[in-house]
Amino acid sequence: MRPSSGVPSNVTGATLAKDLRLEWRSKDAINSMLFFSLLVVVVFSFSFDPNAEESRQIAGGLVWVAFLFAAVVALNQTWARELRNQVLDAFRVSPAPANSLFLAKALGNFIFVAVLEILMTPLFIMFYKLRALGPAWQLIPVAVLGTWALVVNGTFFAAMSLRTRSREIMLPLLLFPVSIPALLAMVNATTAILTGELSTKFWIVLLTTYDVVFTIACLMLFELVLNAE
Amino acid sequence: MDVSPIITLTALVKQFGRFAALRGVSAEFAPGQLYAILGDNGAGKTTLLRALAGLAQPTRGSISILGTTDVRSVCHELGYMAHPSLLYDEMSGMENLRYFARLYGITDASRGAVNMTAVGLDPKLTRPVAQYSQGMRQRLSLARALLNDPKILLLDEPFSNVDVRSARAMVTLLAQMRGAGKTIFVVTHQAALLEGAADEFVWMDAGQITHRSRQLQPVETR
Numbered sequence: 361m362r363p364s365s366g367v368p369s370n371v372t373g374a375t376l377a378k379d380l381r382l383e384w385r386s387k388d389a390i391n392s393m394l395f396f397s398l399l400v401v402v403v404f405s406f407s408f409d410p411n412a413e414e415s416r417q418i419a420g421g422l423v424w425v426a427f428l429f430a431a432v433v434a435l436n437q438t439w440a441r442e443l444r445n446q447v448l449d450a451f452r453v454s455p456a457p458a459n460s461l462f463l464a465k466a467l468g469n470f471i472f473v474a475v476l477e478i479l480m481t482p483l484f485i486m487f488y489k490l491r492a493l494g495p496a497w498q499l500i501p502v503a504v505l506g507t508w509a510l511v512v513n514g515t516f517f518a519a520m521s522l523r524t525r526s527r528e529i530m531l532p533l534l535l536f537p538v539s540i541p542a543l544l545a546m547v548n549a550t551t552a553i554l555t556g557e558l559s560t561k562f563w564i565v566l567l568t569t570y571d572v573v574f575t576i577a578c579l580m581l582f583e584l585v586l587n588a589e
Numbered sequence: 590m591d592v593s594p595i596i597t598l599t600a601l602v603k604q605f606g607r608f609a610a611l612r613g614v615s616a617e618f619a620p621g622q623l624y625a626i627l628g629d630n631g632a633g634k635t636t637l638l639r640a641l642a643g644l645a646q647p648t649r650g651s652i653s654i655l656g657t658t659d660v661r662s663v664c665h666e667l668g669y670m671a672h673p674s675l676l677y678d679e680m681s682g683m684e685n686l687r688y689f690a691r692l693y694g695i696t697d698a699s700r701g702a703v704n705m706t707a708v709g710l711d712p713k714l715t716r717p718v719a720q721y722s723q724g725m726r727q728r729l730s731l732a733r734a735l736l737n738d739p740k741i742l743l744l745d746e747p748f749s750n751v752d753v754r755s756a757r758a759m760v761t762l763l764a765q766m767r768g769a770g771k772t773i774f775v776v777t778h779q780a781a782l783l784e785g786a787a788d789e790f791v792w793m794d795a796g797q798i799t800h801r802s803r804q805l806q807p808v809e810t811r
Contacts, residue, residue, distance in 0.1 A: 374688055381680070441679075445677075453664055454737075
């Protein structure tokens with residue numbers, strides 16, 4: 361076990377601040393995600409010409425699949441910076457807790473994907489003429505819980521596939537099957553809110569449970585992944 | 590006076606698949622000494638250093654550092670400088686050092702500046718590390734390894750791509766630190782730089798320590 365160095369939140373805070381600073385300077389992740397999502401919105405809007413009712417039925421799936429694929433682009437870059445110049449080794453030889461690194465990376469990815477969602481949602485609404493018939497405010501907890509579900513596993517599996525030769529392929533192969541319950545909950549909850557036909561309670565509870573279980577599992581297992589040779 | 594070793598290696602084996610990078614290395618190293626680890630490429634020098642740093646788990650055998658075989662429990666007493674810089678290219682020298690200091694729980698903002706100055710770099714440099722020369726990166730990398738004021742310093746090729754004058758200044762700094770009681774391991778191909786400064790030269794070949802000497806001897810007289 362690693363000895364603790366100071367308060368773990370200090371390490372999380374420092375790592376998160378460092379990642380945000382690096383992203384602000386390079387804009388690698390956010391630009392790639394934005395372009396990818398824009399493409400999805402435009403291509404899908406040309407492929408389908410749904411009326412308002414059809415849009416409400418399909419938008420949940422469309423939005424979350426677009427965000428999932430876009431998030432993979434960012435997640436693949438999460439650890440790339442740490443591989444350049446083998447900076448990850450500097451973390452591994454330090455007494456900083458591995459969990460703090462994981463939490464910082466997951467929070468960073470959450471912020472990047474959340475920024476993407478905030479920027480892209482108006483476009484989705486515009487292109488697909490969306491108007492929620494159910495309680496629209498419930499989209500906020502669904503988005504927060506759903507985004508965390510994507511990034512917590514994504515950050516973990518991106519770290520796992522870090523040392524594999526084709527990590528860009530490995531990440532979706534590992535992430536997508538595990539994300540199916542969360543994706544199902546996100547899509548169904550969003551569709552329920554847009555159509556106003558069903559309650560979202562079950563799906564929000566499912567998402568919350570999923571988040572708790574996978575966050576704990578990832579935090580517990582990350583040190584093994586970090587120190588794997 | 591009999592001094593108990595600070596590091597003891599017992600039948601240390603490190604395999605990568607079927608390739609054995611370290612083949613039963615047994616050795617003791619005394620505290621407060623400067624050791625130069627020499628040998629050809631592939632001799633196992635870097636693997637030995639990585640094992641001491643806790644970055645490579647031994648396949649067999651054991652490492653005892655500061656009286657414990659749990660290297661991670663004493664990692665705050667180790668400073669490690671690798672062949673790659675272990676630095677973020679997009680950040681300035683001080684930004685790098687400030688971040689790595691936080692990993693050791695160091696909140697003293699002046700520590701990074703002191704270390705940068707010690708290795709001959711200006712803490713006021715604002716340009717990103719990507720724009721540093723290779724020699725400057727090496728020196729900054731050394732400053733990073735010194736951040737936590739470690740008892741044991743593990744340096745992999747610290748003089749590579751460093752001009753002779755800067756390399757000599759680094760050797761002087763290392764000798765001062767040895768004088769202050771630190772134990773230093775330097776993996777290098779430029780052994781001559783450490784002549785007069787190193788307490789012992791340790792030769793490795795094919796994953797084993799083949800020779801230890803107080804003097805730097807030409808290969809053919811070994």
